[in-house]
Amino acid sequence: MEIKNFSYNLNSIGQIVNSVKKIQDMPTAGVSSKIEIHTNLNDGLIGLEGYSHIIVLGFLHKMPKQNLNELKIFPSGDNELPKQGIFALRGQRTNPISFNVCKINKIAGEFIEVEKIDLVSGTPVLDLKPYLPYYDTPNNATIP
Numbered sequence: 001m002e003i004k005n006f007s008y009n010l011n012s013i014g015q016i017v018n019s020v021k022k023i024q025d026m027p028t029a030g031v032s033s034k035i036e037i038h039t040n041l042n043d044g045l046i047g048l049e050g051y052s053h054i055i056v057l058g059f060l061h062k063m064p065k066q067n068l069n070e071l072k073i074f075p076s077g078d079n080e081l082p083k084q085g086i087f088a089l090r091g092q093r094t095n096p097i098s099f100n101v102c103k104i105n106k107i108a109g110e111f112i113e114v115e116k117i118d119l120v121s122g123t124p125v126l127d128l129k130p131y132l133p134y135y136d137t138p139n140n141a142t143i144p
Contacts, residue, residue: 012124013041014110016058020120023062030100030118035125037110049107053131056117059124060096069094098123101131 018033020026035056037045048054072083073092086092102114112128 010059010126012038012059012126013044013128014038014125016117016119016121016123016125017111018117018119018121021122023120026118026120028118030102030116032105032113032115033117033119033121035112035114035128037112037125039110042110045107045110045112048104048112048128048130051104051130053101053103054112054114055129055131055136056098056100056102056114056119056125057127057129058098058100058119059126060093060098060119061122061124062120063093063096097126101136 014035014037016033017036018031020031070086070092071094072085073089074083075081075089076091086094098119100117100119102117105113105115107113
C-alpha cells in the first residue's frame with residue numbers, strides 16, 4: 001500500500017502564557033500556566049468547566065529545525081544510554097506537535113489556568129480536548 005504524504009496549514013487557537021521563555025529552563029514536570037484562547041473562539045469553551053483535565057496540543061515553534069530529521073536519538077540527550085527511535089520517546093518529533101494532559105484550575109474569559117504543562121510562554125496552541133478517563137486511559141498499558 002502506498003503511503004501518501006499530506007501537508008496541511010494549521011491555525012493556532014491561542015497560546016501558552018507563563019514565566020518560562022527558554023526551552024532549557026522548563027522543569028521536566030512543567031509549570032502552572034494560562035492558555036489564552038483567541039477571543040473569537042471563547043464560545044468553544046462552553047461546557048469545559050465541568051472537566052477536571054484537558055488535553056492540549058501545541059506547536060513546538062522553538063524546536064531546532066535540524067533536529068526534525070533525526071530518527072534515532074539519545075533519551076533525554078544522555079549519550080550514556082543507547083539511542084532509541086523518536087517514536088519510542090517523548091521529546092523530539094518529526095512534526096513539532098506536543099501533547100499534554102493537565103489539570104484545569106480555573107476558566108475565566110479567554111484564559112484557562114492549568115497545572116504542569118511543559119510548554120514555554122508563547123507556544124501556539126493547536127487544539128484542546130477534554131480528558132475522558134474511561135476513553136483516554138487504556139487498561140493494562142505497559143512501558144519498557
